[in-house]
Amino acid sequence: MAHLNFTEQRQAAAAGLKLLLRISLREFNEGGLKFRAMSLVYTSLLALAPLLAVSFSILKAFGVHNQIQALLTELLAPLRGNAQEVTDKIITFVDNIQVGVLGFVGFLTLFYTAVSLLEQVEECFNHIWRVAKPRSLYRRFSDYLSVIMIGPVLLFSGLGIAASMTSTALVQRLIALEPFGTVYYLAGLILPYVLMIAAFTFVYAFIPNTPVKLRPALIGGVCAGLVWKATGFIFAVFIVDSAQYSAIYSGFAVILVAMIWLYLSWLILLLGGVMTFYIQFPHYLSYASRSPRLSIRSQEQLGLLLMHLIGRQYLQGGAACTLQSLSETINMPWEPVAALLACLQQHGLVVVIDGDTKTYRPAHDTDTILLRDIIRAIRSDGDQPALQATDSLQALFSELDGSIGAVLQERNLRELVSAKIAALPTTPT
Structure with a gap:
């Protein structure tokens, strides 16, 4: 009986995996996710520096701006040795943007460029969730402003507090004792995964202009976060460590590899949103096409x-x-x-x-x-043309x-x- 139950569970898991793969391929082709991920890469390249410049200016006022470089290095970790080089170039470029001398109009232009990335992301998620109406202008201003201005402050303040707590004498003595030392070591290994899962979950719950339940968003965040980490490892082994890109593209290899990783990251984020949608609305799985056509x-x-x-x-x-x-x-x-x-x-x-x-x-x-x-x-x-028919x-x-x-x-x-x-x-x- 136990063997039979195990066999049935394995068959159910295989059927579920096959269905998920079929749905992902349908969304990738019929839903146009591959083109939307490409458009997000283009928008990211335009909006990354302004977004970091606005966030950097706000973080600098709170004294936690030094944490941004560590976060960028973590996000670009699959680039291996090129991660630090790309991070340094981005930080240098952001440092050269003098927000204080832009003036009011220049700052608004910079802010709008940063907001445009969030608008594009919302449009992609609204497409996944079959939402035709975007946020109102007031909600876009208030929601995006809170994400750009308050989100980085809370995130980096939390990281700064956590880092400062570990440097205290009491915490150092606790770490020297067992099992606290092992727990601290394991927490350091798990923390990047937890932060990434939390970030994905927040995006799935907040960005679509429709109510999203916490459980589907959390499941989608866990799956997307783990897939993102696994893809980063595979990407680093088979792409970054390959000498073919450097031999063919020479100095442009770093830019090309970074854009490929950015595309894969956006694609994983969108596919996680697809999973969240189908978990919340499982009856969509029974339809052969993305948009059901009734007789x-x-x-x-x-x-x-x-x-x-x-x-x-x-x-x-x-x-x-x-x-x-x-x-x-x-x-x-x-x-x-x-x-x-x-x-x-x-x-x-x-x-x-x-x-x-x-x-x-x-x-x-x-x-x-x-x-x-x-x-x-x-x-x-619908249209009612005059049909030419016999009496x-x-x-x-x-x-x-x-x-x-x-x-x-x-x-x-x-x-x-x-x-x-x-x-x-x-x-x-």
Whole structure:
């Protein structure tokens, strides 16, 4: 029995790994992650120096600016011997930027260049999370300002406090004793992984313009952080230590290798965001394509179901239905739900009472909303070109359209919600 359970667990793990690989490849190709990672490399090269300059100026006021070089060295560690060289060049370039003499307009330009990187990252994560609307201008200003100005201060202050505590006489005596010495050594080995996982988790929970649960963000952060560390080791062994790049590209080899590592880092970050999304919304895994395409029959059924849920909440006096609550209730991705709601809104069947949270209620009293109008609204949505057909076909088209009224007659939404409607007759297939 134990052997059977182990075999089943191994098969389930293999199936899960295969599914994850398939989803990652689909997002890499169909989702365009490879091109978005490339665009982030380009944006990073433009915004890295301004971002570090703004952060460096703020950190200097708090006296913790010396920690930034150690962090850059850690992030560029997979470059091996070139890591210190690249770090020194970046720090030298940042030191040469005299923020104090830029003036107000120059500082705003510098700040906007730094913020543009965060905007690009948010756009990539919104694409992963199927969010069409970015942050408002006010939220972008407040959220990005807190990340750029407060985040580095808290991070480097914590690192500085931790470093200063280890230099005290009491801590040194504790380290000399066992098992405190072993614990301190292990903590030093684990701390870089913990910081990297915490950074990835923060990005997954904060950057998308949609609520992200902590558990999926943490799982995505753990996986992405460990993959980033493992990829860095492999990258250092097979790429950086290879003499072919130096022989071919000579002095440009350092720049090329740094850009490749930057691309891989962004790609790992985005793929971790994909994993976080699918952990929070596992029903997306059952669809063959990234954006599910419903049949006409499924759209009609979904339209009736949405009107039923919205009408029921309205009649019971409960909280109005939101796009997210409707999607979770029917276990359906919100793209087709949002498309159906937009169709129903366009035909005057539902109204939006809160544009920010996408809250819906019936546009009229449920007695006046006929079920046949719901079906006709869905069938008539989109372009309706004049088709050139024979008289017999036109008569057939009219007969099909009339069958809706013949079946549904005067049945309305209140009857459907109140469960007083009789079962609809089935038609042979």
